[in-house]
Amino acid sequence: MKKSRIVYVLLFMMLLMIGSGCSSTGKSQFVAGKVNVVTTLYPITYFADQIGGQYANVINLVAAGVEPHDWTPKSQDLTAVSNAQLFLYNGAGLEGWVDQFLNGLDSSSSVVAVEVSHGIELIHGETEHDEQDVEDDHNHSDHDVDPHTWVSPRSALMMASNIRDALISVDEAHEAQFVANYEQLAAKLTQLDAQYTEGLAPYQGKDIVVSHQSFGYLCRDYGLHQISIMGLSPDAEPRAQDLLSIADYVKKHGITTIFFEELVTDRLASTLANEAKVGTMVLNPLEGLTPEQQKAGENYFTLMERNLQNLQKALQ
Template structure:
């Protein structure tokens, strides 16, 4: 059985690799200059959730381009010169900030002094979480430049703001205000579409609040520390196998401690993410005798999810279902 699973996992990985290669060969043309549309507000977004909110609020008044290709882990990606050129011709550039986009400093420098693009850090106004007290072991990357824009030191800041509907509401408002600033003529339209989006986010928030307040358990074990904002806003505690970035490797002692925690608290499920290898999750799960479930940090859609019409809301609903299942 184990070897069958191995073969199956290997085959799955091969398919994923092939898909990734096809995607890479295909995305050279997808970001070409022709995408800049005259007569609309041209918006470039750094990754999926911002793209979705910007598209919803922008409606027919905006032409929104997402920098990151489908199915890519945002921590692993860096823009190329074509994308920098495109962005320099746009009216708005939305990025998350809080240290998510490690490439942001050089990207903004690359836009050139004659570019009129308005750059907006959409996490502005969210109370950021310093991840250091969460678990201090994965910060061996002091030397890296984590995008110290605006004079903040984002070295140990948890960048996964959007995973909580409460943060998403602030992001949506920042996006709406930026649209109005660059295109005041369509203020009413932006306000109306923003109100629709905000209502949906409020409903999602209310659902998370209600359903998670009723669970007996409050501890979740996750592969990466991507759920700090979600846990803070809905009264849960996350225990992560790895740190903030997918490259962070756990120490043997961390796995032993987690295994102990799982047994002591009677945890039934360990969560893993779709865009990241789940080898370690499976190891820990089989050691601790528990099952695995997906908890999606909604950093991007896979090709299949895109074709199935999935979006921020459908993925967050699934997250809530899986959380309720794990915490009952």
């Protein structure tokens, strides 16, 4: 009896250790002498790391492979952000929990919270098609804001400049370095914008069918139209008539590809593709990296370039 009790205690302690190890962030990850930045989204993490360089320690609250729409903060995340110098979140409605979260921060915290999408012309719902059935059935979120600003290099440029200014606001001593790093990143984003402008120029006005309504900014900036299966939330379940009307639209307009994303099941995209007798392909909304992508050294630019290649293949 005594032996089994000891085993139970050991198992309980192991579970506690595992649970603490799964914590997305913690004070132990902070680095003295650097700007400790906590973020809520992979692109923000990547841009902050690029601009902050050696003077910033950037921690993403959301672990690799986790869909950020599904993620909510834990008590240890409150503690971590309270102890950071900078908290960068996307805004535009992506983090529905953020107001309550900020109100719950330690009263002694001096963390600066910055909405990175500030200044971007936001998309409110979508009414892109003349086909009444597609419009009626798939614009469930007409009054919602599309938060997926980062999928367009042009919007990403604004996000990067907001991150630069945020870093300067908490560490003026390294302003010159932050500006220089930002200019390098901005040059790459400007080049990526040029690649998209040139690469998608032959396909102006064409439709793309996607599983998750996360490419509105990309479509707006480069002249495409988006039809989504699941709306702004990747977990929303469409009605059977939604799938049938999209399938009819796909057949009628000669669309050859249904796009799906890696962090969400492709079940509905595959169902629709089978019904419409078309192929499927990945279009990555860059909400996060998978562990495999992390190991392979993938980043915002490599994934965005692959998105462009896949768009060109599908639209030919």
